[in-house]
Amino acid sequence: MTASATGTRPLMRKPKPARSPWLHVGMIPLTLLWLSPIVFVVFVAIRPFDDLAARGLGALPISFSWEGFSTAFEGGGLMRALGNSIIVTAVGVVLSLALSACAAYALSRFAIPGRKTILLAMLAGNLLPPQILLVPVSAITESVGIYDTLTALIVVQVGFGIGFYTFVLHGFMRGLPNEVFEAARIDGAGAGRIFWKIVLPLSRPSLAALAALATTWIFNDLIWAMTVLRTEARFPITAALLNLMGGYSSAWNVIAAGSLVAAIPTAIVFFAFQKQFVSGLLVGSNK
Amino acid sequence: MTAPAAAPARPSRAGQAVRALRRVPLLVWIFLLIPLVVELFWVFWPAANSFSLSLTRWDGITPAEPVGLGNFADLWDDPIFTRALQNNVIWAIGFGGLSVAGGLGLAVALNKPGPLVGLYRSAIYLPMVVSLAVTGLFWRVMYAPEGPINAALGVVGLDALRNQWLADPDLALYAVLIAAVWRQCGYIMVLYLAGLKSCDASLEEAAAVDGASAWQRFWKIVMPQLKGVNMVVFAVTVIDSLRTFDIVWAMTRGGPYNMTQLLSTYMFQQAFTLGNLGYASAIAVVIFVLAIGFIITYLARQARAEED
Structure with missing residues (x-):
């Protein structure tokens, strides 16, 4: 679905003449303005509390201190929260993609009756507003006995995400050339073997795009964590940060440092996989 | 097979x-x-x-007690619910309008490759990777009484515009909205950049040869080709607006005086702060009813895309 968006039309035209400098005149200030919230949060995070109290949040830093970070880690338990987030994200992403890849394979390569309806129904599940699920999901986790555990959060993330990932992977797997499958079947490979040896390796680009996207979604989630978790020690970083804010409401350097810690993992994913990330965002919008 | x-x-x-x-x-x-x-x-x-x-009164402990459509009748008379509904309309229009205008404008400006363009694009995408909850915290820093925004206004001599942004009942909703738009623009830009890439450049060139101005070319040649993207953006924006929760919760929790309450935050508060699970479910049903038309629009488009 995304692969087709690139490189279809060979561009034979000559490169455009140099553009007017006005683009840069407009874009440079805009870019700086755009980044300013991030820059200011960095400034606040690295300033000592006394300096913040004396000169206000808007002043530029004149001294540097790790105070905000160390308080956030020690007093706020951010390390534990970060660990929880990483566990939930890693397990959640792998499980969702594994299950979705299986479902997408079944729906795209086999004559399952009503497969189009099944596919769209699965996608529809992902589009539902989460609010319609919150109260029953919380009750169900309680009755299954996993309320207030990371397992509950993982399971809920997987259940809610599957529909979208299946839809995207289905679009990709459907486009795989038939000849490959014919050849494999003539060689006597069964459905499982074809999936493992051919479909999964060939689907790597779309799996990568979805993995980048799913990582940020699951890592950044707040509402599901607040719905199925109660104990602070099990909170992922988003929920833990909001708690931190309650405890250190005037210590802006602690809050800023904590927010940066929460933002850095997804920023790394973004910079490392910018191409996959962007193509991940495009799936489902097909041009 | x-x-x-x-x-x-x-x-x-x-x-x-x-x-x-x-x-x-x-x-x-x-x-x-x-x-x-x-x-x-x-x-x-x-x-x-x-x-x-949604048809019951339930506190999560004692058995649910059926009340028919009573919850919905109560919603109708609930001023906070009405406020939340109104805010959600403002939110959908403001959030959608501003992020589409911003995202589309940026996509058009940054469509053609050139020096620094990649850098500009990355800068605009960057907020997207920050979670909505953290975006909320970032902007709490910005909006703090002695924070960067008020300080900057002071520096340029606009002291009259300094405000308690998040504590002012008339401003808080818009202050939160700006933070949400800051994060959304990058996403909309990605969608439009892809749309622009698949536009037929020769049509625009032909129009340019015929003497059409850049403005005319954009509205008469490019925009019609972006119809598909527009549809997706529209549906996605409305669905997103109805889901919006994290950023409001992180910035104001619906306050001051419920002035930034959206349906989702009010629903959450009723369910998990006050324990009115039946009433909260009724709000959830309202959110669902408002969203379903747009969900179907989006699905129908995907179904059509599946066919070709």
């Missing part, structure tokens, strides 16, 4: 189904059924439950 549509049409539909069943290996059925059951159990079953819960 592959392309079932290619199989010759058979007279009996039932026979066809049976044959299809036999043609699909057992393992493949398992591949399909496990994810399907997970989604049915964790998405569709709870969703159905919300509807029945």
